[in-house]
């Protein structure tokens with residue numbers, strides 16, 4: 009898509025064709041094109057393709073943007089790189105609570121974060137090197153009736169002083185795919201580090217090593233419905249902890265920091281097992297979850313928590329431990345066969361097992377469903393039959 013196509017999509021004609029494209033229920037692209045051509049005679053073929061692609065991207069975007077997706081604009085890469093609404097809304101809320109009135113988004117892409125900032129009532133300005141993304145971000149603010157400004161500029165040359173907060177979400181892709189080498193990010197790590205000297209937030213990949221986080225900067229790992237989405241670094245007065253895990257779920261949002269972590273010991277297997285959320289694990293706060301459920305670790309180096317009591321916690325999936333099954337494959341197969349198990353969920357940590365391969369080898373045929381956890385307890389390979397609750 010080019011800037012002209014974005015402009016056309018926003019025109020009366022573009023809106024009409026796009027609305028028609030969205031109504032089509034035709035999976036075959038050639039047939040969809042022909043049907044749209046009949047519905048919108050005189051529209052150049054390449055604009056019909058633009059509208060069809062946009063309608064398809066809007067559908068794909070629902071997973072990230074919910075009902076806003078239907079009126080937003082996307083490019084394929086811009087959508088893929090965009091922050092999902094739930095996570096961006098949380099970030100924007102943190103800025104609002106901090107008392108920021110304005111924010112500059114240094115590499116705003118199609119505006120995933122920018123839109124959330126504006127929705128939170130902040131005066132939001134975005135820049136991007138890519139003119140198409142600038143046009144799309146602008147279109148998104150307008151489509152959602154939000155104020156804000158977007159311009160084509162190099163983030164490295166923007167004066168951030170007039171803004172309360174600077175935000176960056178560096179592009180983390182190279183020609184060879186995603187990279188965890190921060191020197192290859194654009195804008196690069198040196199720029200990120202300089203921003204974090206002031207009131208700033210920088211979105212990074214969840215895999216960021218703890219040693220890379222500058223002193224005095226908070227690292228917040230954020231998950232959405234159990235999937236870790238990012239590590240946000242908060243600098244200046246926005247840093248309120250060293251490490252934080254924020255989990256977003258159906259019930260809202262919950263957050264843990266190192267201040268909630270009194271530490272925990274290794275304890276014997278209890279009646280319940282807890283599988284901490286990925287954000288908790290990345291933030292190094294598994295022991296905080298153990299303390300929260302009045303339990304301990306099954307193994308010092310494995311992220312399973314066990315306790316005698318059952319708790320509902322947003323920070324972990326909880327299981328009741330039903331029994332210990334044999335760890336050896338032949339005996340395990342017999343035990344599962346005896347229990348009529350045909351469908352098996354295999355969880356594992358700290359042991360060298362490939363669940364899909366094991367499931368195939370077990371060749372189970374029963375009618376029952378079961379979940380097993382393969383891990384180490386007291387240094388020994390152990391298989392637990394558990395029930396999620």
Ligand SMILES: C[S@@+](CC[C@H](N)C(=O)[O-])C[C@H]1O[C@@H](n2cnc3c(N)ncnc32)[C@H](O)[C@@H]1O
Nearest residue numbers: 090091115117119120121136137163177194195
């Ligand atoms: C990961 S995307 C941002 C996604 C955005 N946060 C969102 O939610 O839609 C990174 C963006 O930074 C832009 N970018 C990279 N280097 C830049 C620079 N030096 N100046 C301005 N923009 C830059 C890229 O064009 C890309 O659109």
